[in-house]
Amino acid sequence: MSDSVAVSIQRSVSVTIDGIEVAAPEGSSILQTCRSQGIDIPTLCYMETLTPVNTCRLCMVEVQGSRTLVPSCSRKIEPGMVVITNSDRVSESRKMVLELLASSVDMSIVSDELAGWMELYQVDKERFGPMAAPSSLGERETMRAGHHHKSDGSKAATVFEPVKIDNDQYVRDYSRCVLCYRCVEACGTDAQNTFAIALGGRGFEAHITTEFDVPLPESACVYCGNCVAVCPTSALMFKIEHDMRQDQSWDESRQTITRTVCPYCGVGCNLEIHTQDNKIVKVTSPLDHDVTEGMLCVKGRFGFEFING
């Protein structure tokens, strides 16, 4: 669940960030402390409503006394800590992490925030050479752990593979997957408690999967769509959006968003209804709402299909 720091805050801790002394509540992460000071740190796997897994390594900062860089999203501040967020060392690492991702993953539909960071760090996705051809469906998923197709190195290996379309609610385009673990967390103890998906395989062939890669209808998935809501790179996308993008009718500039309360039960989840040309094209939930924190159930998320009829 979300950080329950609010309960445990007793004291304030003094740290130095980029040469300026700041105080923040005990238990805060370096990231929270920086953001409260208006210091921008790029993040990818981190999300306020999920337990930090600190796997993307985009948010790295220098902490005096530490041999390596430190993930700001998960490291808690300590009294007297000296943090540097803007050195060349930090920038180089962030740029490289983004380039490693962009060279192996399709990052063409990402949040504005992430797109901004990619621009800021001047990400060159071809830095490691031309990208290798996509794998066939299921190829990456069935590789024996600790083995991989040997190449001659002339092409940069990618995670590209065909889109998985196996239900009417949402599609899984793992060519866009940066393996941030957010969907797995949202499907698991952080929200949904369904555990329909998990990490499978290992190393560069690691991937998000159901058991034996079965289609979603044969899995435990209940189509709450919470994984879709947390996915930062549109690897998980509602079917309507996917279809509209395919026929090029998706146009965010023509969309309006209306806030409402979900009519289905008494919980009172806030909904954001996205409409384009008088048709509901997506339902999301505001992150800042304390009942839902971005999460919904299948009825709220997909019930609109009955309205659209």
Place this chain on the structure above:
Amino acid sequence: MDLRTSGKPASPEEIEAVESVISILERPTGTETDGKGSLDGRGIPFDNKGGHRDLLLPALHAIQERIGWISHGALDYLSLQLGVAPAETYGVASFYSMFSLEETPKTVIHVCDDIACRAAENGEPAAAMSGRWGAEGDGSGEVMWVRSPCLGRCEDGSAALVQRAGMPHRRILVAPLAADALAVELEKPVHDWANTESFRVPQRESDPSSLRLLKRVGVADPTSVDSYRSHGGYRALRRALEIGPDNVIREIKDSKLMGRGGAAFPTAIKWESVARNTARPHYFVCNADESEPGTFKDRVIMEQDPFAIVEGLTIAGYATGCEKGYIYVRGEYPLAEERLDHAIHEARSKGLLGNRIFDRDFDFDIELRRGAGAYIAGEETALFNSIEGKRAEPRNKPPFPAQAGLFQKPTGVNNVETLINVLEILEIGGLAFSNIGTPDSTGTRLFCLSGSVSEPGLYEAPFGIRLGELLDMAGGVSSPKSLKTVLLGGAAGSFVGPDQLDIALSFEGVRTAGATLGSGVVMVFDQDADLDQAILRIAQFFREESCGQCVPCRVGTARQEELVLRLSNNTVIGSRSDEIALLGNLATVMRESSICGLGQTAANAIESAFKLGLVRG
């Protein structure tokens, strides 16, 4: 939440295999099958916490051994019985290279394709296999073979692990590997298939009195606790029980013992922080997952002196307030596992494990766990996850194991070699121990010599011995060609040149030379050696063994392999110096931003090879 499974049935054999591991558990009602193994878990309360999730890996082993692969039905059955989501069970099973998730021949041969064996076999240890058993991974016959990372038999120059499923099932480690001889072995009844047991400790003949850690190897019967005791065994534990836990830790502190698993951390500090932690219970884990390419020291100890490990772990448990210890042994080490298992049983039957050991107020027992083919599981926090039935993904530190380790409890963890040093310390006293070696690297060290030396094998020498002296102990370079380079510390270590033979092999000595002792690997290459091959293999190793959790290592190791390939094929993009610079940038991000030591060290050896001019820059 309800657990949902596919409804695919498990066969009676699969159920039997799972039950052989978990039959003692109480299970929620509703998890019984209809007799045909068909079930659908809908309606069974389920929280994915699975109070006995730690039995997941043992049960997966049981299915793999009995059937030869893990079917959907078997996986569902196991998931349901343990209350773990099938997707997660699948995630665990697909993490390890010894589990097969598609139907596979009953006999699978894992052929070492790592640095030492490649060098010995002129780059292609697998050629003879293809001739006899078809292409790698071809499962159409009775036998399938696949490549494997180092199997810890580097001193023999080639090796294979054979996994045979069914009733009976068997795992054997053979070295040196000859396809013809192996084919003959595989014709025999399965229960007769034998490990090729060998240990090469040349000092045994030349200078036995120089051996402290290896003094019982080849002398005491590794299957007899009486033999162990008649060669000094259990004197250290007796002494420990006499002086009490605090004084044991004081002796360790006086000895200045540093961990031998690679990170060289002071053992006493670790023990002290576990002992002082007020949370209960405490656990102690012996890390016997030895998989660093070029390393075979722990295997020799496990196979030839297993009681020493049992005794060392018992002392560690005593000093740190544990009632339970674990030994996590590498899955590719069947004989080591057999000997340890036997030793634990013998010790238990003689009252040396269990309640009131030596009639004192001290209860301690040991559980043996087996890895399943993953180098990364040797990283201590990944190892905890593996025991807990999870993917062996390292955890971010802090918290450190002494705060929140196995099952989130205070945990001590030491390498096999570290633990047997404890016996020596208690026998001769911490201060006397600290006089061996150098002031900052005390005691003796085990060195794994392989490659182009006249007498490859396991050597023991006080810290501070010069690299050249050590090579002389092993008879010097074996071929008429002179020395080209030595790989120190394994794949995570670095190459040093023939002009560096006066490096003192101590923690501080190698650090000054920009190298590391790592797990004691000393792999020797003569002028004929193909270093392009060696560094390509190292690059492949890290790519294949990365857990895949963090970006710098998951993608970085793949890019590193591609770069090494381009440089060695001379198909560079831009200029060679551009590519070398890119390799350097990659090394930096892996070193600075990876979660664990695997990614942090994945570029070391390769960088050093370029720096020394061993491969064309």
